[in-house]
Amino acid sequence: MTGATEESTFEGAPPQVTEGMTLSIPPTLDLFEEIDRLKAKLNAVILAHYYQEPDIQDIADFIGDSLALAQRAATTDASMIVFCGVHFMAETAKILNPGKQVLLPDLRAGCSLSDSCPPEDFGRFVQAHPDHLVMSYINCSAGVKALSDVICTSGNAERLLRQIPQEKPVLFAPDQHLGHYLMRKTGRELLLWPGTCMVHVLFSEHRLIDLKLQHPDALILAHPECQENLLRHADHVGSTTSLLDFIKTHPAKKFIIATESGIIHQMEKACPDKLFLPAPTDNGCACNVCPHMKLNTLEKVYLCMRDRRPEIVLPEALRLRALVPLERMLAMST
Numbered sequence: 249m250t251g252a253t254e255e256s257t258f259e260g261a262p263p264q265v266t267e268g269m270t271l272s273i274p275p276t277l278d279l280f281e282e283i284d285r286l287k288a289k290l291n292a293v294i295l296a297h298y299y300q301e302p303d304i305q306d307i308a309d310f311i312g313d314s315l316a317l318a319q320r321a322a323t324t325d326a327s328m329i330v331f332c333g334v335h336f337m338a339e340t341a342k343i344l345n346p347g348k349q350v351l352l353p354d355l356r357a358g359c360s361l362s363d364s365c366p367p368e369d370f371g372r373f374v375q376a377h378p379d380h381l382v383m384s385y386i387n388c389s390a391g392v393k394a395l396s397d398v399i400c401t402s403g404n405a406e407r408l409l410r411q412i413p414q415e416k417p418v419l420f421a422p423d424q425h426l427g428h429y430l431m432r433k434t435g436r437e438l439l440l441w442p443g444t445c446m447v448h449v450l451f452s453e454h455r456l457i458d459l460k461l462q463h464p465d466a467l468i469l470a471h472p473e474c475q476e477n478l479l480r481h482a483d484h485v486g487s488t489t490s491l492l493d494f495i496k497t498h499p500a501k502k503f504i505i506a507t508e509s510g511i512i513h514q515m516e517k518a519c520p521d522k523l524f525l526p527a528p529t530d531n532g533c534a535c536n537v538c539p540h541m542k543l544n545t546l547e548k549v550y551l552c553m554r555d556r557r558p559e560i561v562l563p564e565a566l567r568l569r570a571l572v573p574l575e576r577m578l579a580m581s582t
């Protein structure tokens with residue numbers, strides 16, 4: 249587990265929640281009521297990402313993109329953070345607010361971007377480019393954060409990059425597509441780590457064009473983790489919060505959404521009179537669903553609060569090194 253040693257990843261973690269444990273929940277139990285009761289008893293706050301299943305979004309105290317979730321985790325006065333997202337998000341909460349107990353309903357909830365960048369390999373890459381400033385996307389492990397000068401999210405990456413002196417060479421990791429997007433936006437050369445998001449690379453350009461032909465009045469919204477051939481069709485590119493804000497304020501009635509489909513739940517709640525079409529994937533599979541995010545379920549949220557585990561634990565020396573670029577991000581985002 250990432251929390252156990254500096255180099256480890258979620259893949260090595262023993263499954264903390266099994267089907268057997270899930271079955272130990274009495275079928276008559278009202279999970280919504282129980283989670284509310286435990287929340288009050290434990291003085292817990294439930295933070296959820298937009299890619300969580302609708303029931304989890306509905307019980308959350310706060311839903312946000314990676315930046316807003318990190319900011320909320322850093323400042324909460326609750327005693328416990330129940331983080332309904334993936335491992336790097338919960339780990340970030342622990343790095344920023346170590347006095348809180350941070351629970352992740354399923355400890356196996358990882359991220360293909362984070363997995364693409366093992367700290368040992370990344371350390372060698374950084375060492376080979378000592379003149380570069382290291383800017384890492386928040387979708388990475390604590391070990392990679394500890395090797396970085398500044399962290400960014402999709403919500404602030406462009407703003408932060410523009411604050412770095414133009415003459416300073418920048419190494420960007422781990423998402424090559426977000427990196428390419430930043431290069432096009434700022435006109436600046438970046439040295440890229442070749443990571444990708446397994447969800448955002450699977451949208452199909454030709455199927456998107458077909459869908460747009462069927463719905464010429466629909467606007468296309470895309471997350472910058474998508475590839476360039478997708479992004480070039482987008483009317484708006486941004487973080488999950490940015491996409492949600494866009495549909496709330498734009499007068500259009502129809503949108504094609506090129507990001508994980510979980511966010512459509514909030515879009516439909518915010519604008520029930522508008523239509524949201526998930527962008528199509530290559531083979532018609534449900535590949536626009538993040539399998540890591542969806543490991544969390546309402547049952548596992550209840551179980552983790554009942555049992556106060558699985559918990560994020562980090563070696564203090566690693567936490568302190570990973571804290572430096574995260575605090576720099578928060579300071580540069582204000």
Ligand code: 13P
Nearest residue numbers: 313314315401402487488
């Ligand atoms: P946001 O920060 O835009 O919510 O993105 C998180 C993420 O994992 C996208 O795949």
Ligand code: SF4
Nearest residue numbers: 359360445446447538
């Ligand atoms: Fe990681 Fe992609 Fe899932 Fe986001 S959608 S958590 S980047 S695998």
